[in-house]
Amino acid sequence: xxxxxxxxxxxxxxxxxxxxxxxxxxxxxxxxxxxxxxxxxxxxxxxxxxxxxxxxxxxxxxxxxxxxxxxxxxxxxxxxxxxxxxxxxxxxxxxxx
Numbered sequence: 001x002x003x004x005x006x007x008x009x010x011x012x013x014x015x016x017x018x019x020x021x022x023x024x025x026x027x028x029x030x031x032x033x034x035x036x037x038x039x040x041x042x043x044x045x046x047x048x049x050x051x052x053x054x055x056x057x058x059x060x061x062x063x064x065x066x067x068x069x070x071x072x073x074x075x076x077x078x079x080x081x082x083x084x085x086x087x088x089x090x091x092x093x094x095x096x097x
Contacts, residue, residue, distance in 0.1 A: 008085065012066075015081040024072040032070060033058040057081075 003018040024032060024039055031037045035055040057079075061068045066083035 009082070011086070012082045012084055015083070017079040017081075019077055020075065021077055023074055024070065024077055026072075029070050029072065033068065 001020050003016075005016045005018070007014055028037075028039045032039065033054045034051075036051040037055075038049070038051040058068050061081055061083065064083050065088060066081060068079065068081045071078045071080070
């Protein structure tokens, strides 16, 4: 299954993508947002992708001054994205003009 949640926390919106897929090993959690990294090294581009998806997610989130992380255990894997509600240095009055 896939579950999506979003909630406001302080000055940020937190988005969670939760699934019941295979556990990501703890030592891989630090690397999964790196370009071309794939948890399962036996996969190739024909069977398992290029390893760019999460790197692209991290790049987009970073450009919006946010953070992305992952948690994984035997039951669930959760990707957490935290984005600021307001852009730095931009007021709502400026945006509406």
